[in-house]
Amino acid sequence: MERNKLAVTINQAVKRFGKKEVISNISLTVMKSEIFGLVGPSGSGKTTFIKMIAGITEATAGIINVLGTNMPNLNGMKKIGYMAQADALYGELSAYENMDFIAAMYGLKGAHKKKRIQDVLALVNLTEHQKRPVHEFSGGMKKRLSLAMALLHEPELLILDEPTVGIDPVLRKSIWEEFHNLSKNGTTIIVTTHIMDEAEYCERLGLLRDGKLLAIGTPEELKAKTSTGKLEDVFLMEGAVQA
Numbered sequence: 740m741e742r743n744k745l746a747v748t749i750n751q752a753v754k755r756f757g758k759k760e761v762i763s764n765i766s767l768t769v770m771k772s773e774i775f776g777l778v779g780p781s782g783s784g785k786t787t788f789i790k791m792i793a794g795i796t797e798a799t800a801g802i803i804n805v806l807g808t809n810m811p812n813l814n815g816m817k818k819i820g821y822m823a824q825a826d827a828l829y830g831e832l833s834a835y836e837n838m839d840f841i842a843a844m845y846g847l848k849g850a851h852k853k854k855r856i857q858d859v860l861a862l863v864n865l866t867e868h869q870k871r872p873v874h875e876f877s878g879g880m881k882k883r884l885s886l887a888m889a890l891l892h893e894p895e896l897l898i899l900d901e902p903t904v905g906i907d908p909v910l911r912k913s914i915w916e917e918f919h920n921l922s923k924n925g926t927t928i929i930v931t932t933h934i935m936d937e938a939e940y941c942e943r944l945g946l947l948r949d950g951k952l953l954a955i956g957t958p959e960e961l962k963a964k965t966s967t968g969k970l971e972d973v974f975l976m977e978g979a980v981q982a
């Protein structure tokens with residue numbers, strides 16, 4: 740079973756910027772086709788941590804293995820679809836041209852490329868807007884285009900940094916249905932979020948605070964550790980909580 744295989748193994752990962760330790764000795768495994776959510780307050784290290792997994796930021800110490808490859812590694816990165824928290828789009832190009840650029844990077848060609856681009860644009864409701872230059876897009880539209888770009892090459896591992904911020908609840912729901920479909924078909928998903936219902940959709944959550952992984956568990960398990968049984972109170976849990 741795919742399920743029993745490891746997708747990501749992180750062993751005592753540390754990240755320092757100068758003297759400041761931003762990620763402190765985190766060990767974590769994520770299984771193939773799992774949807775793992777990373778939650779925690781602003782500045783707790785979520786983006787830094789997932790950039791380390793994606794191979795964009797190198798760990799100061801420790802080992803990060805993604806699908807059998809120690810990161811950072813260019814071949815490892817090809818198996819990953821990464822959606823940044825801040826948009827990484829070309830404003831002068833149309834949505835389609837942005838997609839085409841990414842498609843070329845991943846070696847997609849011909850009819851298959853065209854179909855993939857249309858499929859993912861439809862998924863994020865941007866079909867009608869594909870010819871417009873991206874600098875005319877709203878924040879939510881840019882976010883949706885970034886998500887489409889991360890999905891384009893059908894990566895084995897999707898790493899998404901707050902993917903649905905600025906996306907309305909109806910579209911957010913359909914995007915999450917797609918995440919679950921992808922997961923059923925073997926895609927592993929690591930997602931950071933501040934949004935409660937999104938955290939509920941994850942199979943397991945990790946709570947990050949000051950660069951430390953304070954707790955790991957299913958949403959139900961984490962809720963059971965709070966006095967109120969509410970997921971928002973998991974976000975507020977103090978340092979005494981152990982994984």
Ligand SMILES: Nc1ncnc2c1ncn2[C@@H]1O[C@H](COP(=O)(O)OP(=O)(O)OP(=O)(O)O)[C@@H](O)[C@H]1O
Pocket residue numbers: 756761779780781782783784785786787788824
């Ligand atoms: N390149 C960098 N150089 C120095 N410090 C950095 C750098 N990148 C991040 N940091 C610091 O690392 C800490 C964690 O930042 P990070 O962006 O990972 O947090 P986050 O949990 O993603 O926050 P948010 O929810 O606001 O997106 C912050 O204190 C930030 O200032």
Ligand SMILES: [Mg+2]
Pocket residue numbers: 785786787824900
């Ligand atoms: Mg962040």
